[in-house]
Amino acid sequence: MxxxxxxxxxxxxxxxxxxxxxxxxxxxxxxxxxxxxxxxxxxxxxxxxxxxxxxxxxxxxxxxxxxxxxxxxxxxxxxxxxxxxxxxxxxxxxxxxxxxxxxxxxxxxxxxxxxxxxxxxxxxxxxxxxxxxxxxxxxxxxxxxxKSEILARENVQSQLDTLKNQLDPHFLFNSLNTLASLIDDENKPAQEYLDRLSDVYRYVLISKDKNTVTVEEEMQFLDAYIYLNKVRFRENLQIEKQVSRQTYHQQVAPLSLQMLIENAIKHNIISKDKPLKIKISEDGEGYLQVENNIQEKKTFEKSTKVGLQNIVNRYQLLSDRQVEIVKNNDFFKVKIPLLQ
Structure with a gap:
């Protein structure tokens, strides 16, 4: 206490x-x-x-x-x-x-x-x-x-960074539509990939102005994001979801689950011999947890942990409960509080 x-x-x-x-x-x-x-x-x-x-x-x-x-x-x-x-x-x-x-x-x-x-x-x-x-x-x-002032400043800074680092959204969507028209109608995989890419970018634009979104919205976005990565890694990337329908009505910080999956993909080997296994589930105590097996890449580039720290900082403003991080030799787990 x-x-x-x-x-x-x-x-x-x-x-x-x-x-x-x-x-x-x-x-x-x-x-x-x-x-x-x-x-x-x-x-x-x-x-x-x-x-x-x-x-x-x-x-x-x-x-x-x-x-x-x-x-x-x-x-x-x-x-x-x-x-x-x-x-x-x-x-x-x-x-x-x-x-x-x-x-x-x-x-x-x-x-x-x-x-x-x-x-x-x-x-x-x-x-x-x-x-x-x-x-x-x-x-x-x-x-x-x-807290509201800090969160507002963080949102403004996030939007400023988005404007600095990303293309104009209308230009990008127009480009995606043009690309879709150039893809042969019989090339279903390419059309599907482009549709999911549009869904991902649309969600990022919509959610950037929100402090929280429902778990259902986040999971629907996650489906599109996982699809894009499955095209790249195929069965070498294995993602399991165990989240009840009741939990779908609760809230999380937008893009928090996506950032955790992105971190796992970024820092671990993904191959046929060493598939990366990620599990998204509830812990029964008001948390969603993302867990993956550890098979760290041999790289000289040291992790900045900016994405994970961003999640920790946002939840400090949104909830009295803290983000929990558990790591041992076998797995890496991050637990984020469900918000009412």
């Missing part, structure tokens, strides 16, 4: 005495005005301090625990319900101990009115809870804005 840290030391040092004094003056002003009854004032200040201190520290711990258990924005209702139930139980117990243990047994005061301490304890509870929830809300909002 992710550790939650709060930068609230100053608030606790300042807030506890302020609430202590304010609570004592509000509940028992007769101890302070018109003249100060020092014994009564000390009694109510100390009682108010114990209530405020234990309420603040207890609610703080409960708030941290609830953020660990329910960290996502979609879990806000569960988190607030958990906080409310646990805090109410905690406040009842702690105020009962202070009322009967401190006020009655230690100071010898009369038995407090039933639930009076509990009702008073709800005042600092409400203040403390509002402080932490407000800070948490604005921190989450600021983090989301920052």
């Amino acid at each position: 992710e550790k939650v840290t709060l930068n609230d030391q100053k608030a606790r040092w300042i807030g506890t005495p302020l609430i202590t004094i304010g609570l004592a003056l509000y509940i028992h002003p007769e101890a302070f005005f018109p003249t100060v009854d020092w014994f009564e004032a000390w009694h109510w200040l100390s009682t108010s301090f114990l209530n405020t201190f234990f309420v603040w520290e207890g609610c703080r711990y409960i708030f941290i625990r609830s953020r660990v258990l329910y960290p996502n924005y979609s879990q806000t209702k569960k988190r607030l319900f958990y906080e409310a139930v646990v805090i109410i139980v905690y406040i009842f117990i702690i105020t009962s101990i202070i009322d009967y243990g401190y006020c009655y047994l230690l100071l010898g005061k009369d038995l407090p009115v039933l639930f009076k301490g509990f009702k008073i304890g709800l005042i600092p509870t409400t203040i403390v809870t509002l402080i932490y929830e407000s800070v948490f809300f604005f921190e989450s909002w600021a983090a989301d804005v920052k």
Whole structure:
């Protein structure tokens, strides 16, 4: 579980005495005005301090625990319900101990009115809870804005790189159409190859402006991409897909699966004696995984891992879950989170 840290030391040092004094003056002003009854004032200040201190520290711990258990924005209702139930139980117990243990047994005061301490304890509870929830809300909002800005910049940069490195899309499609007209109608393999190439390029152009696409869209694009590579490598490239129809409605980052397959093809030997086997499947824990056997090429060119790092960077912006990379002597596996 992710550790939650709060930068609230100053608030606790300042807030506890302020609430202590304010609570004592509000509940028992007769101890302070018109003249100060020092014994009564000390009694109510100390009682108010114990209530405020234990309420603040207890609610703080409960708030941290609830953020660990329910960290996502979609879990806000569960988190607030958990906080409310646990805090109410905690406040009842702690105020009962202070009322009967401190006020009655230690100071010898009369038995407090039933639930009076509990009702008073709800005042600092409400203040403390509002402080932490407000800070948490604005921190989450600021983090989301920052993520959106970073993602927008990455998309703009990606589009700029596309404009720098690729031909004008209309020119390319017109060229593909012209090429298709030059291919003999009886040459079905060439027509099919050209159609799939058009599908691949069309998907790249459409998806470049999207943060996520459905698994179904990505898999349809992948079929065209795999077809192009199968023409080149034939049975030396073996790709197996095991993805349920239910998963097709979930989301992934566009081109992420294609980049993983491209990496496998780029860095491994593919031959009749050493076929490259790639498997795309679900792991049952909300991830899609792409796994291939390792038979690395003997080359002096060192891998930059830019494509893989691109996927890792995008998922850091899209999800709290991280891309997982597993490598041993036999296989290389990358797991990408499924997005709702």
